Amino acid sequence: MILRHLRCFIAVAEELHFGRAAERLHIEQSPLSRIIKKLESDLGVVLLERTSRGTRLTWAGQVFLQDARRVILAFEQAKVNAQSAASGYRGSLRIALSDGIARTRLSALLAQCREEEPEIDIRLFETSFMQQLKGLHDDLYDAGFALTDAVDEGIVAEPVWEDPWVVAVPARHPLLVHKHVPLSEIVAHPLILCHPAVCEGCSRKLEQLLRSVEAQPVVVERVTSHDLMLALVAAGYGIGFSSSAHLGACNSADVVARPLAGNSGALTTYLLRSNVQPSEQLSNFIGRAHRIGS
Numbered sequence: 001m002i003l004r005h006l007r008c009f010i011a012v013a014e015e016l017h018f019g020r021a022a023e024r025l026h027i028e029q030s031p032l033s034r035i036i037k038k039l040e041s042d043l044g045v046v047l048l049e050r051t052s053r054g055t056r057l058t059w060a061g062q063v064f065l066q067d068a069r070r071v072i073l074a075f076e077q078a079k080v081n082a083q084s085a086a087s088g089y090r091g092s093l094r095i096a097l098s099d100g101i102a103r104t105r106l107s108a109l110l111a112q113c114r115e116e117e118p119e120i121d122i123r124l125f126e127t128s129f130m131q132q133l134k135g136l137h138d139d140l141y142d143a144g145f146a147l148t149d150a151v152d153e154g155i156v157a158e159p160v161w162e163d164p165w166v167v168a169v170p171a172r173h174p175l176l177v178h179k180h181v182p183l184s185e186i187v188a189h190p191l192i193l194c195h196p197a198v199c200e201g202c203s204r205k206l207e208q209l210l211r212s213v214e215a216q217p218v219v220v221e222r223v224t225s226h227d228l229m230l231a232l233v234a235a236g237y238g239i240g241f242s243s244s245a246h247l248g249a250c251n252s253a254d255v256v257a258r259p260l261a262g263n264s265g266a267l268t269t270y271l272l273r274s275n276v277q278p279s280e281q282l283s284n285f286i287g288r289a290h291r292i293g294s
Contacts, residue, residue, distance in 0.1 A: 003075060006068045008035045012048065013065045016055045073140060080123060091281050092121040096132040096144030099201040100194070100226050101269060102245035105161060106145075109292050113285065120281055129200040136274055142282050143273040147201030156275045158286070161293025162266040163243035165209065166257045168233045173256075175239070180261035184213050190220040190238035198224040205267060206241055230255055243267040269293075 011021040012032070022029040040047050047061035057065065081092055097106070113122055125141065129148065135141040136155055149157035167186055169175050175185060187210065196203035210217050220238045223229045229240040234254035243266075247257040271289050278286065 003072065005035055005039045006072055008032055009039055009047065010065065010068055010072065012036060012055070013057055013061060013068075016057075018055065070138060070140070077123075077140070091119065092123060093143070093281055093285055094123050094125065094141045095285075096125045096127050096135055096141040096272075098127060098129040098132045098144060099147040099199045100246075101145045101147075102163065102243060104245050105163075105269065105292055109289055112288050112292070116288070117281070117284060122285075128198065132272065136272060139274070142279075143271055143285065146270055146272055147199070147267060148204055149268075149270045150201075150204070151272060154275050155272055157270040157272050158290075159268050159293075160271045160286075160289040161245075162268050163245040164266045165260050165264050166242055166244050166247055167260065168230060168240035168242050168247060169256050169258055170233055170236050170239075171254050171256055173239075176256055176258065178258065178261065181258045182261040183209070183264060184215065186239055186260075187213055187215045187217040189218075191217050192221045192223060192229050192232050192238045192240045193219050194229070194241075195222040195224045201270075202267070209241075209264065 008021070008025060008027075011024050012018060015021040015024065018029050018032060022032045025032065036048060043064070045060040045064075046058050047064055049056050049058055077094065110122065113120065125135075127135065127144075129146050132141065132144045132146060133152055133155060136144060137152070145160075146157075149159070151157045167175075167181055169181070175181050175189070178185070193206055194202045221232055223232065226242065226246055229242070232238065233240045242257070244257070244259075247255075271286060273282065273286075
């Protein structure tokens with residue numbers, strides 16, 4: 001069994017169509033079918049069921065797909081590690097990012113890492129919160145950042161920094177009469193919120209925040225990125241929520257940041273890692289993350 005066979009299987013499993021998978025892999029359909037049959041023969045199991053109605057994964061195929069993806073990812077990381085070593089690095093850290101971590105915080109942390117330990121190669125992976133948890137369990141990542149501490153057993157979540165909530169308001173909006181905007185007045189306007197499937201931690205925090213007022217908010221859009229939220233706010237579609245660290249790097253003249261009135265709390269960023277003794281490199285990284293937040 002070779003990596004090429006795994007890549008072919010993954011393509012067919014994701015497309016569930018031999019023609020589309022062959023096009024994606026830039027090969028003919030006949031050799032692709034032979035590769036899948038050879039793979040099934042080597043494993044001694046049926047991975048795919050082919051019928052007149054289409055192609056579907058068997059249960060064995062579903063299980064094998066998850067492992068095949070891990071093998072490919074592990075190989076890609078091994079290749080990157082070898083290339084890093086050849087370039088002079090003496091170690092590496094694999095850091096997962098979920099929930100749209102604030103650029104100003106991340107930039108300051110990475111700059112400090114380059115200054116203090118330039119021989120450590122830091123690899124960043126943008127992923128969903130659930131994929132980050134799975135990757136930490138499977139040793140695909142050394143640590144990660146997220147906006148929630150709702151982790152599984154075996155994973156540690158350490159708060160590393162807090163940033164006050166702010167609202168993103170279109171320029172010349174009536175809410176700008178407030179230096180600190182009451183949440184009860186914000187929910188009287190259309191809202192642009194983060195998508196829970198992409199920014200799970202932030203979405204959970206926002207839900208808690210909005211439940212503190214009696215009025216039912218009107219959500220006009222759920223976005224998958226901070227930049228899209230700002231674009232819609234600037235166009236006058238509604239009001240967005242962010243943190244002081246996120247909006248501190250925003251230079252848009254069409255969007256104004258205002259803090260929330262009262263004790264609205266803050267958006268906490270957590271560092272996630274496996275519940276084992278961290279390496280010296282990871283311990284140093286964690287220490288820097290805490291210093292950035294202090």
